[in-house]
Amino acid sequence: MLATPGTLPTGPEWVYEVKWDGMRLLADVADGVLHLLTRGGRDVTASFPELAALTTVAPDVLLDGEVVLLQDGVPSFAALADRLHRPVPRPRTPVTFMVFDVLRLYGVPIEERPLHERRATLERLDTSGVPTLALSPTYTDGRALWEATARRGMEGVVAKRRDAPYGGPGWVKVTHRHTQTCLVGGWRPGRGVLLLGVPDGDALAYVGRVDARTAEQTLSDLLSGSERASAPFAERPPRADAAGVHWYEPVVAVEVAHLGWTAEGRLREPAFRGVRADVEPEEVRREG
Incomplete structure (x- = not known):
């Protein structure tokens, strides 16, 4: 699902996340085998060997997130793009997979469930064995997050409706540039x-x-x-x-x-x- 550009929505029905300056990927684990797929379906698993441990999260799971490469604590899209075309077996600077949604677990599709249920499911997963995985934090104060991302030189904010299923119109992106x-x-x-x-x-x-x-x-x-x-x-x-x-x-x-x-x-x-x-x-x- 892609977020729709717009103005920052407000209200208790919304939660907010950082808009990470990275590459959107689906991490599909089936029968213990990992495939990292771009939104167009291209398999880029070989480009990110440091994410191989995602198979330990569950034997069957589909995660949605964004791969980011941090430089001085801020994501660098240019450095990440270079990794895609020159994959290395032991990268000096590992990427981080910022996960923000789960769409399938143990063979059961859950994308029709509301966001707050999917997020609770995501937070119950044991991700301790994957040092290169992080849950994208959520916030309730969109304006404060907007101002904080501006100060850090980050890309922007994504607002999501708590009750929205995956794939609906309930994601709005607001960018600083x-x-x-x-x-x-x-x-x-x-x-x-x-x-x-x-x-x-x-x-x-x-x-x-x-x-x-x-x-x-x-x-x-x-x-x-x-x-x-x-x-x-x-x-x-x-x-x-x-x-x-x-x-x-x-x-x-x-x-x-x-x-x-x-x-x-x-x-x-x-x-x-x-x-x-x-x-x-x-x-x-x-x-x-």
């Missing part, structure tokens, strides 16, 4: 420049360019084999943006921070944050 997931339609190798698009109906709208020199090797690996002869955008980008660019099928997703949108539908001052290997192209949409 603008971010947008885009599809790569062009790349200028050696210069690190990406030309970005966002789906608009059946077309791909050009939304601007961004400097991604920090991810040159990763982009080279991901874009290999998807080059095309012409731009994939509905309208060809300006000549200055397109000079020296190689065109690609829009199948690689990246995330950028930005300062809003121009009247022409371009991102204002986009800054590259990392590759979104957990996002499928059909999931990308304009986020405000």
Whole structure:
């Protein structure tokens, strides 16, 4: 389930969590075997060997959470994205799986139960054998959490209705900064420049360019084999943006921070944050 962008709701029917700046994953343990799945169904178990002990939580369980990589006590999305493309057998800095929901336990689906029941079930699980697992804390004062996350430079807050089943409209996200997931339609190798698009109906709208020199090797690996002869955008980008660019099928997703949108539908001052290997192209949409 994805949270809907909005304003911070208030009232006793809501609880609040930190919006972690990480990667959303389902941890599916069946017959004692773990599979870590992105929201698009991609299996990334091999990328996070430090989560192997999740099989000790229960022989059959489905957990929803977010993998985060902490740097100076604050999640770093860029460092996490790099791990996906260069998995290491013994990572120097282990990730933490911040779990916030349980959808199945001992073969019984429980996603239709209200959040407060699922949370109580989650808190009864014995997670002591998994040092890389943490329960995402819940809070009753959304405004105080909003202010605290702003001071720490964190991404924002998610509000959830206590009585909501999983998959309903009862999750609202409120962020301190603008971010947008885009599809790569062009790349200028050696210069690190990406030309970005966002789906608009059946077309791909050009939304601007961004400097991604920090991810040159990763982009080279991901874009290999998807080059095309012409731009994939509905309208060809300006000549200055397109000079020296190689065109690609829009199948690689990246995330950028930005300062809003121009009247022409371009991102204002986009800054590259990392590759979104957990996002499928059909999931990308304009986020405000």
